[in-house]
Amino acid sequence: MSDFRRWTKTRFQEIASHEFLSFSHWRRRILFWTGAVVVGLSAVFFAKAADYAFALFGRVASHGWWVPLLITPTIFALLCWLTQGALKATRGSGIPQAMAALKIEDEAFRARLLSLKVSIGKMALTLAALLGGASVGREGPTVHVGAGLLYSMGRRFGFDDPTAAGRFILAGSAAGLAAAFNTPLAGVVFAIEEMSGTFEHRMSGTLLTAVIVAGVVSLGVVGNYAYFGDITAALPLGNAWIAVALTGVTGGLAGGIFARLIIPSTFGFRGAMERLRARQPIVFAAACGVALVLLSLLSANGLYGTGYVQARDILQGHGDTGPLFGVLKFLGNIASSWAGIPGGIFSPALAVGAGLGNNIAQLIPGADSSAVVLLGMAAYLAGVTQAPLTAAVISLELTSNRQMALPIMAACLLARAVSGIFCRVPVYKALANNLIEGYEAERKAALPEESAEKPASP
Structure with a gap:
């Protein structure tokens, strides 16, 4: 009878420790799903706001060919000035920032590229660029915003371990692309081919779920649509x-x-x-x-x-x-x-x-x-x-x-x-x-200063 109790107790412990029933794993899953919803809603808002900003530029520019000559260079100069300091990480596409943060497991470096302030600034300044008629897109910035939002949420709720934070960055990037283009499969492929170059088996289900949730949010708000419409073109052999x-x-x-x-x-x-x-x-x-x-x-x-x-x-x-x-x-x-x-x-x-x-x-x-x-x-x-x-x-x-x-x-x-x-x-x-x-150069430059601050050995 004691052997049976021991066997029962062992089986119960194994079941309780299973990943499916683990509280910490469920906490992470719920946070991923919530973050994916936030990314999906942010992508939809970003898309609508981008269309509005560019339409406003078009209405103003229609008053004469000379109007953009006043607006566009001024906006370009203003954005360059605004991104000289703390918002420097908002420059460009945003995908390289997410890739660099995924590779370097340094909390300060990641926070500099993916903080909530950078995510909000990225969205606002990209809209300003479109308001000035810049020849830029919103999809790369949406990837940046998605990575930043999930990374910030992960840190806020205690998932600040470098490996765990990297998973949030990867899932946020994929969800951002999927929601921006309404292309869930492309989000997964993008995460494999561009962001990580590898695909961790344990991460596959979480990543797919984040992409699906973000895609469902986008579909629920703007409907089931193809970005460029349904194209029935074909190219026969020959x-x-x-x-x-x-x-x-x-x-x-x-x-x-x-x-x-x-x-x-x-x-x-x-x-x-x-x-x-x-x-x-x-x-x-x-x-x-x-x-x-x-x-x-x-x-x-x-x-x-x-x-x-x-x-x-x-x-x-x-x-x-x-x-x-x-x-x-x-x-x-x-x-x-x-x-x-x-x-x-x-x-x-x-x-x-x-x-x-x-x-x-x-x-x-x-x-x-x-x-x-x-x-x-x-x-x-x-x-x-x-x-x-x-x-x-x-x-x-x-x-x-x-x-x-x-x-x-x-x-x-x-x-x-x-x-x-x-x-x-x-x-x-x-x-x-x-x-x-740039990060490595800063780190090397800081080493002599750190050494100088340490007291000499007796």
Whole structure:
């Protein structure tokens, strides 16, 4: 009988200690789910606010061609000034900040990049950039905000262990992308391919749940929709597959050059631009704003904002952006990136790809124009990010199109290979490495001071 009691007690302890019944694990799950809801609601608010901000700019800019010449450089200069100090982490896309914070398990470094103040500032300043007509997107910033919100919530409720905090950052990033584009599968692939490079088995269920919850919140508020509408384009086997080769090479070439141009460097033309910005950063940002306005005057529909409307119109076959839209949007995106203001590159990259794809479609009369445009969007995004899986899944989910799966994956893989010739390190990884190098330099510089403060050994 005693043996039976011992056996029963042992089995009971094993069941009670099981992860499914663990209080701490359930506490973490509930916090993840709550955080995912917050991220989803924040993404929806951010999207609505971004549309309103850019629409307001459009109404003001319609009063004359000279109006953006006053507004855009001023906003660029103001944002550059505002991000000189504590809000420096709000600059750029935000994805490199999340990647760097995931890699460096230092609480002070992570808090500097992902604090609640940075998350709120990122959202507010990106909206200000769109209010000034900047050629930036909100999807990268939404990833930054999602990572910051879940990280801050985790710390607030006691999950400040470096490994646990990293899980919150990863889940917040994936949930942010899923909610921003309404693409849950892309959120998971993005977390694997871009953010972590690996996929911890124990994290899989939590990550998927966070993505699903954020996606459900987005669906509940704005409905079940495809970002660019339902596109029924198809590309049959045959001569039309020439489009895969043309879009893959063109997207990879243009994407690799773009990535190379926005990564800080001390050499060549990029190094010269960096030195100019270092001398007079605010004046340089204003000059970038002027360049964007002047480029926009050459475009039929302007280059301001995310480029979502132009990309959608081109994709649906009733756009009137002009033959140079892709090239001009490419240059406008560079001007906005060089200014160092908050804002992402996802949506603007899709717009560039749509413009380039439309140009390629004119060279292949027998191919479906919408199919070639979709290939161009996917290939250019893959060329910029060098993340072919993420680019392919995003492109498929954005258009609810499954017929183009093989051509899109082929174009993305080709674009990734071509892009790597011009830019050896993927753009987000290179920008994250710059943040990490800055942290390492600060840490090394602080070591002599710490040593000097210690009393000498007797």
